[in-house]
Amino acid sequence: MAGGKEIRTKIKSVQNTQKITRAMEMVAAAKMRKAQDRMRTSRPYGEKMRVVAAHMSRAHPEYTHPFMSAREGAKRIGIIVVSSDKGLCGGLNTNVQRLALGKIKGWEKEGTAVDAAAIGNKGLGFLQRLGANVVSSVTGLGDTPHLDALIGPVKVMLDAYSEGKLDALYLFYTKFINTMKQEPVMEQLLPLTSEKLAGNDGIWDYIYEPDAKNVIDLVLRRYIEALIYQAVAENMASEQSARMVAMKAASDNAGNVIGELKLIYNKTRQAAITKELAEIVAGAAAVG
């Protein structure tokens, strides 16, 4: 059995680890609340955008934007993988990567090439390890998502689609359901599916300024950006929740380990005392 001193050092080290995980848990909890608020504040914009895009798709039948027309037999597919910049957040990134990996393998089997864009450090690393063709990336987003940072990588994909280099565009991210539950999801961004825009009726058209083509193009691009922004905001809320839960589990585990170690330590100490007493008694008996 290990000596008392070794066990004491071990307990100390586990206690230190527990302090760190507990601090991280509290930080994540505070950040989570903010991230959830941000996720909610970005919803009205996305919702309004959706309504406008829906109106437009109904109102303007004579001009079909390339974003709205479905293409037969996709040859090259674009994917955007949203992930966190930092680790220590449980299975969050692994889950979304597993989902993406399954889809990528499926497409490759069908002979479809895949172009990828990475938002977040972990996703970038994953795609590079995979040997995927990463065409654009953005990392180091911090705790607040800024649309500013997303414009670049999104534009690369949208332009590739407009030029006909891509036939479809998918988005992978972790959907925030509640604090305990986050789900990796895949969403089709392009071509825009009609069910996403459904919900409005009536035959009327807008007055477009400066011209219909120009405005429709702008609205659809902004709409896609809003969807991606929303996904990033959700992913950040998911990240903080996942981290909080993971760190709470780690703190609890550390507590269990400390409990067990203390038990062993006390047993060792008791055994040493008993042994000493037995020796003294035996010695006294021999003398007497």
Added chain:
Amino acid sequence: MAMTMQVDIVSAEKTYFSGLAEFIAAPSILGEVGVYPRHAPMLTRLKPGSVRVKKAMSDEEELVYVSGGILEVQPDVVTVLADSAIRGADLDEAKALEAKRRAEEAMKDKAAAYEFARAEAELAEAVAQLAAIQKLRKRR
């Protein structure tokens, strides 16, 4: 009571204004447009500038600065979908290139074009912001 319409001014990152209004003026790309309730449906691009909202049942006016976006008008609802970032065709293009460049990990040389386009767009926004501030001052 004067006729009113629902006005929402939102960007991806926040909601600036939401409520009933009697009148709204916005900087369209072809010049400032004023919208009263029961306006015909309209969709237009906005350039950087300030959106003026005359709130219902008060003499107060709300002034919101936008750096571009989209104005959607329906008879009873007006929505301003404001851009939350400084935008511009050159700047967007530069950002796309930047993202590509990052992916290729040619992290060494700074793209000068990017810096220039950014400065240009920032200047345009600063000028528009100044104009908005001056408008505000005049009213006080």
